[in-house]
Amino acid sequence: MxxxxxxxxxxxxxxxxxxxxxxxxxxxxxxxxxxxxxxxxxxxxxxxxxxxxxxxxxxxxxxxxxxxxSVLERQLPTSRQDAITADNVLVQVETSVFYRIIEPEKTVYRIRDVDAAIATTVAGIVRSEIGTMELDQVQSNRAHLIERIRESLANVVDDWGIEVTRAEILDVNLDEATRAAMLQQLNAERARRAQVTEAEGRKRAVELAADGDLYAAEQQAKAKRVLADAEAYATNAIAVAIRDGGIEAAQYQVAMRQVEVLTEVGKGQGKQTIVLPASAIEAFGDAFKLFRGLKAG
Known part of the structure; x- marks a missing residue:
């Protein structure tokens, strides 16, 4: 070449x-x-x-x-851990955690298995938080418990360059003995509430009856007061008549009252014989004389 x-x-x-x-x-x-x-x-x-x-x-x-x-949000597999409440009840808590990596240099050089580390941390936090609460609080304050877990977890994983976006408690399971005891307690509470409701109903009925009696007594008292006022007015009118018309007016009123009574007796049903005392006959005469005298006056 x-x-x-x-x-x-x-x-x-x-x-x-x-x-x-x-x-x-x-x-x-x-x-x-x-x-x-x-x-x-x-x-x-x-x-x-x-x-x-x-x-x-x-x-x-x-x-x-x-x-x-990858900086996409990740979800840890649902995990279950046992915990004991402050009132010594064994519960099994199902949790789920969502997170994302925001500082890869920390995640790469400070932790080997980030998923396992987060799962272990969550289990410890859940046991610690539930240990300070009674069972009723765990059931009723689940949102508060979730927030406590999320905050505690965020403080721990900050050194790993991770942001916890959401932490959820999916379920709180109890053993069969505890479930049976809670069911008995629930039934007892329902029975107690029913008895309280019934007692309150009876109490309300008694109060309403007492209010009715009081109202009736007040109305009767008002009626008696009205009658007393009427009688007082009548007495006052008679007194005025006696003062102005003299004794004859009073005698006239008494005689007319006797006539009215005898008239009512005569209106009875059936055939009857009325025996009049001499004073009654005199009452008719006195009334007639007084009537003529009043007309002449």
Missing amino acids: PPEISELLGQNIALIVLAVVIFLAVRSAVRIVPQSEKYVVERFGRLRAVLGPGINFIVPFLDRVAHKI
């Missing part, structure tokens, strides 16, 4: 190698990061940078992408 051809061939090979090297350098220098990920770049085994979404440049052959971390 002529020297010129060999030299030309060698130059072409060198250009091809250079082109390949440049291509590889450019390819390794340019990194396109998806929106849902972050890249952790190392240089000689040491943290160099964290690449965000978009086009990024690194030093070829010196820097390398050591970890590709």
